[in-house]
Amino acid sequence: MPQVDLKLHRNIGIIAHIDAGKTTTTERVLFYTGKTHRIGSVDDGTTVTDWMDQERERGITIVSAAVTAEWRGHVINIIDTPGHIDFTAEVQRSLRVLDGGVVVFDAVQGVEPQTETVWRQADRYGVPRICFVNKMDRVGASYERTIDMIRERLAAHPVAMQVPIGEERDFRGVIELLDDVAFVWSSEPGEAPEKIEVPTEYREQAEAQRALLVEQIAETDDELTEKFLNGGEIPTQELHAALRRAVIHGKITPVFCGSSLRSKGVQPLLDAIVDYLPSPLDIPPARGMDPDGTKELIREARSDAPMSALAFKIVTDPYVGRLVYLRIYSGKIRKGAQVFNSTKGRKERIGRLIRMYADHREDIEEVSAGDIAAVLGMKSTFTGDTLSDPANPIVLENIVFPEPVIFVAIEPKTSADQDRMGDALRKLGEEDPTFQIDSDDNTGQTVIWGMGELHLEVLVDRMRREFRVQAKIGRPRVAYKESIRKSVPEIEYRYIKQTGGHGQYGHVVMALEPGEPGSGIVFTDKVRGGNIPQEFIRAVEQGVREAAEGGVLAGYPMTDIRVTLLDGSTHDVDSSKMAFKMAGSLAFKEGVQRADPILLEPVMKVEVVVSDEAVGDVTGDLASRRASIEALENRGGNTQIVRATAPLAEMFGYATELRSMTQGRGVFTMEFHHYQRVEQRVTESLLAGV
Numbered sequence: 001m002p003q004v005d006l007k008l009h010r011n012i013g014i015i016a017h018i019d020a021g022k023t024t025t026t027e028r029v030l031f032y033t034g035k036t037h038r039i040g041s042v043d044d045g046t047t048v049t050d051w052m053d054q055e056r057e058r059g060i061t062i063v064s065a066a067v068t069a070e071w072r073g074h075v076i077n078i079i080d081t082p083g084h085i086d087f088t089a090e091v092q093r094s095l096r097v098l099d100g101g102v103v104v105f106d107a108v109q110g111v112e113p114q115t116e117t118v119w120r121q122a123d124r125y126g127v128p129r130i131c132f133v134n135k136m137d138r139v140g141a142s143y144e145r146t147i148d149m150i151r152e153r154l155a156a157h158p159v160a161m162q163v164p165i166g167e168e169r170d171f172r173g174v175i176e177l178l179d180d181v182a183f184v185w186s187s188e189p190g191e192a193p194e195k196i197e198v199p200t201e202y203r204e205q206a207e208a209q210r211a212l213l214v215e216q217i218a219e220t221d222d223e224l225t226e227k228f229l230n231g232g233e234i235p236t237q238e239l240h241a242a243l244r245r246a247v248i249h250g251k252i253t254p255v256f257c258g259s260s261l262r263s264k265g266v267q268p269l270l271d272a273i274v275d276y277l278p279s280p281l282d283i284p285p286a287r288g289m290d291p292d293g294t295k296e297l298i299r300e301a302r303s304d305a306p307m308s309a310l311a312f313k314i315v316t317d318p319y320v321g322r323l324v325y326l327r328i329y330s331g332k333i334r335k336g337a338q339v340f341n342s343t344k345g346r347k348e349r350i351g352r353l354i355r356m357y358a359d360h361r362e363d364i365e366e367v368s369a370g371d372i373a374a375v376l377g378m379k380s381t382f383t384g385d386t387l388s389d390p391a392n393p394i395v396l397e398n399i400v401f402p403e404p405v406i407f408v409a410i411e412p413k414t415s416a417d418q419d420r421m422g423d424a425l426r427k428l429g430e431e432d433p434t435f436q437i438d439s440d441d442n443t444g445q446t447v448i449w450g451m452g453e454l455h456l457e458v459l460v461d462r463m464r465r466e467f468r469v470q471a472k473i474g475r476p477r478v479a480y481k482e483s484i485r486k487s488v489p490e491i492e493y494r495y496i497k498q499t500g501g502h503g504q505y506g507h508v509v510m511a512l513e514p515g516e517p518g519s520g521i522v523f524t525d526k527v528r529g530g531n532i533p534q535e536f537i538r539a540v541e542q543g544v545r546e547a548a549e550g551g552v553l554a555g556y557p558m559t560d561i562r563v564t565l566l567d568g569s570t571h572d573v574d575s576s577k578m579a580f581k582m583a584g585s586l587a588f589k590e591g592v593q594r595a596d597p598i599l600l601e602p603v604m605k606v607e608v609v610v611s612d613e614a615v616g617d618v619t620g621d622l623a624s625r626r627a628s629i630e631a632l633e634n635r636g637g638n639t640q641i642v643r644a645t646a647p648l649a650e651m652f653g654y655a656t657e658l659r660s661m662t663q664g665r666g667v668f669t670m671e672f673h674h675y676q677r678v679e680q681r682v683t684e685s686l687l688a689g690v
Contacts, residue, residue, distance in 0.1 A: 006301060006370045007279045011327070013079045013094045015122070016104035017112035018669075021134040021260050025104055026067070026080040028266040033069035033076070066325065066372060068355055071270045077372045081118075088117065088451065088671075089401050089434040093312045093383060095121050096399045097327035097372065100277030101129040102269070107141035107257070110149040110635075113607045113669040119154045128247050130272050133257040136164055136171045136265070143257050150255065159216045161254045162268070163206050165199065174257060174265055175202055177210040178239055185264040193267060214239060220246035240275060247276045248283075280370030286329035288386065288396040291342050297394045299330035303368040306392035307331030307339065311385045312399065315374075316427040316466075320361070323354070323374045324381050329396070331389060333375075334366045340390040341381050343398075347390065351377020383433050401433045404449035405602040405648055405672050408456055409474035411445060417470050421446070424467035428459055435459055449479060452670070453652070478602060478649045480686070481675055482551030483560045484595035487513035490566070491594070493587035495579050505571035506583030508532070508540055512591040515560040517674060521548045524564045532568045532580070539577040540565055543584030552592050553599055554687055559675070560600075563588065599683050601647050605673040608642040608658065610666040615640045617661045625650035626679075645673055649682075 014022045069076045079098065081091045095101070101122050105115065122129060133146045143164050150158040165173040165184060173184030175198050182202075183193035198206050218228035221242045227234050246252040256272055258265015280301040286308060288297050299308045313325035326333070333339065335353045340346075354361045354374045367373040381387065384398040412418040425437045425448065436449040450456040453476055463469040489511050497504040515522055523541045532540070548558040568583075606627065610618050619629055619642060627646035635641055651670060658666045678686070 006303075006368075007281050008074045009279050009370045010074055010076045010273055010277055011097070011099045011280065011370070011372060012076060012273060012277055013081055013091075013098045013101045013127075014104060015081050015091055015095070015101050015118045017106070017109075017114040017118075018082075020104045020106045020109075020112070020115070022104050023080055025102075025132065025134065025260040025266065025269075026078060028260050028263055029076075029078065029270060030067060030069055031263075032266055032270060033071050035067065035069050066374075072274050074274045076270075076273060079372075088121075089432060091118050092121055092401060093399050093433075095125045095127055097310060097312045098125075098127055099280060099283050100273070101127045102273065102277075103129050103131050105131060105133045105146050105150070107133045107135045107143060107146055108138050109609075110142075110146045111153040113605070113671065116153060117671060119156070126250065128250055128278055129253055130247065130269075130276055131158060131253055131255040132265075132269050133255060134260050136167070136257050137169055137259040137262050139168050141168055141171070143255075147255055150253070156253050157216075157251065158253045158255045159213055160209060161213070161256050161272070163202060163209055164257050165202065171259060171262075171264065174268060175206050176268065177206060177213050178236055178243075180206070180210065183268065185262070189263040191263075193264075216252065217243050217246065220251045244276050248278045286396055288394040291345065291393050291395055293395075299394060301330060301369045303330075303332050305330035305369065306389040306394075307333060307387070308389070308394050308396060309333065309339075309387045310396050311378075311381050311383060311387065314381075314383055314430045316431060320352075320376055322378065322427075322430075323376060324378045325372065325374050326367075326387065327372050328367055328369055330369045332366050332368045333373075333387075335364075338390065339387045340393055341385055342388045342393040342395045343385040344380055346380050348378050348381055348387065350375050382430060399433075402451070402672060403479075404434055404436055404451055405479045406452060406456065406476050407438075407447050407449040407479055408476050409440065409445040409447050410460070411472045413470040413472060420467055421463070421469045421471060424463045424469050427467075428462065432459070445474075451672070476652060478647075480554070480556045480602075480678070481559045481600040482553050482556045482592075482597055483558060483600050483677075484512060484514055484592055485598050486594075486596040487511070488591045488595045491587050491591040493583050493590060495583035495586060496574075497579075502576075503571075503574040504576060504579040504582070505574035506536070506540075506576075506579035506581075507569040508565060508580065508583045508587050509567040510540075510544075510584075510587055510591065511564045511566055512588070512595050513562045513564075514595075515562045517560055519562075520559050521545055522562045524562065526564055526566055527568065532565075532570060535577060536568075536570065536575065536580040537565060539580040540568075540584035543581035543586075544588045546581075547585040547588045551597065552589060553597050553683075556599070558592065561592075599678040599686065600675040601649060601678045601682075603645050603673050603676050604648050604651060604670045606642075606644045606646050606651070606668060606670045608644075608666060608668040609635070610640055610642065610662050612638050612640055614662045614666060615642065618642055618658070618666065621657065621661060622646060625654075626682075647678075648672075 014026055016022050067078050079094045081094050133143050135141055147158050147160055150156050161177060162174040164171055173182055175182045182196050182198050185193045217239050218224040224234055224242050254276060256269050285298045285300040290297055299305055308330045309326040309328045311324050311326055315323045333350055337350050339348055341348050353364050353367055355364050386396045388394045412421045429435055429437050434451050438447045440447050460473055492509045495506040523544055525537050544563050551558045608618055622644050625646050627644040629644045631643040633641040658668055
């Protein structure tokens with residue numbers, strides 16, 4: 001691919017709730033941009049971006065896939081992301097490195113739970129978005145209702161850019177409001193749309209909608225507001241330019257519509273990606289710190305600036321080895337060059353540079369600012385690491401991932417599987433930051449942690465297929481945590497050990513108090529007068545953090561505790577880092593015993609979509625699972641949404657129960673919400689091993 005001006009680049013992600021049509025939309029984009037010569041189908045397992053066996057079998061996206069396409073002279077790097085909450089890390093890391101997003105909605109369902117989650121994640125990373133209301137050809141589809149839901153549920157400022165021509169099965173085209181033209185598609189998939197004048201029967205509606213759209217765009221720009229209030233005609237070109245600025249600054253979200261499965265509405269969506277979503281030059285420069293963390297640095301998206309890039313994904317490719325996906329923020333990377341991993345403080349060599357096309361690869365010589373590529377040959381670079389010019393190091397903001405909430409024990413079936421399992425777990429752990437590997441101190445078993453039952457099921461399936469590991473899997477268990485309810489104003493602990501040579505002496509005084517939910521272990525040093533030297537204070541903190549890894553009730557990790565080191569003393573000869581680490585650890589454990597320790601359990605946000613007649617059974621069943629019903633919402637068409645929060649421990653196997661209660665028609669989504677205290681009776685049965 002020839003070098004293209006940076007302002008003609010678009011790095012976008014396609015994000016949405018599961019089953020809204022992200023992968024189908026991506027397939028149509030690839031077809032119309034000439035990247036494929038036939039349209040793949042999710043149902044037939046022939047899509048480009050769903051290339052894993054598990055994705056094709058289940059009909060869902062599991063890993064984000066990067067593809068590159070061209071439209072109207074622009075290079076578009078597209079990342080198709082998963083919709084299932086168990087694979088939320090894939091969405092999060094993609095949003096961290098993207099400049100813009102296309103949020104796909106199901107025209108029948110409107111705003112769904114995972115849409116809310118990805119929308120919040122996009123808000124956090126400041127990603128400008130456009131919306132595509134898909135499945136306009138389905139019974140019950142409503143463009144207007146979906147726009148209202150975007151406004152109410154997502155607190156966004158959506159503007160309708162089109163008026164659909166026909167509805168449900170008669171949907172055949174769209175009216176482009178700004179340009180005052182219409183496009184209609186034939187029933188032949190893959191055909192280009194026919195450009196026509198706005199049909200007479202839609203003229204009045206289109207004029208009213210256009211007037212509203214012009215007003216909404218004018219409100220975002222002072223100059224245009226003045227023109228609008230003075231009754232002047234605003235040229236279409238100025239409206240396009242103002243809309244682009246408003247989208248980039250997050251003031252407005254344009255909404256388009258179509259039916260990806262029927263190949264309708266995709267070309268106008270591609271035009272919108274090019275016209276309204278930002279290039280790497282339109283977004284603020286990348287900010288980071290120097291490796292010491294003392295000075296803020298800025299990297300502008302220029303190829304002649306010092307190189308900086310963020311590793312956002314690791315993939316173990318069975319044919320070529322370990323691939324590191326990079327977003328280059330400034331400068332250039334050449335094949336064979338030496339770069340500096342400023343997060344780890346190590347030098348790395350670029351082996352091969354590759355432009356990815358889902359699971360296909362194309363070798364390239366160099367990659368410049370604003371682009372996305374994959375690198376072969378890096379051994380020490382992991383997700384979230386920054387690569388930079390060795391002479392101008394910078395550390396970019398890392399990617400923060402949610403903690404896993406479920407775990408299972410795993411045992412290899414044979415000794416040959418034992419060796420392969422260690423290798424497989426290491427490689428899968430490198431790829432997925434929400435997949436963690438541990439060992440149970442009591443049983444010696446290997447324990448794997450994940451975001452949900454499906455997440456762990458897919459990972460175990462990948463071990464079996466890709467790494468040929470046969471293993472026995474235990475029952476899924478909940479990742480409980482421990483915390484405290486009371487404050488302990490003073491814990492004094494002296495660690496004294498006399499041996500033949502030097503003894504050990506560490507003396508600390510600390511206080512414990514319950515912390516804010518989600519704060520983890522917060523350690524504060526309030527030692528005055530240098531009673532404990534700085535290096536020993538760090539050792540105390542290390543001891544506290546290590547002690548917090550296993551609680552006093554059932555050995556679960558401790559969280560949400562504020563630890564304040566108040567005082568202590570040293571011995572001229574016998575004090576050491578090890579002594580203070582032990583003193584910190586033992587003081588913390590003693591303090592926790594006195595602070596009324598409690599168990600915390602993960603609570604999930606649950607949404608169940610059921611028919612009216614099944615609502616009573618579903619709410620009754622949820623109540624028996626210790627759930628709190630928060631809302632019932634009528635979605636029309638004999639359908640209700642039940643919103644609730646429920647402990648994860650009570651939700652295992654819920655999919656099967658729901659199917660039997662609703663004759664297979666009920667669907668539900670579940671995502672982690674918060675940790676809360678476990679009721680006393682449940683705590684007692686857990687500690688008794690029931």
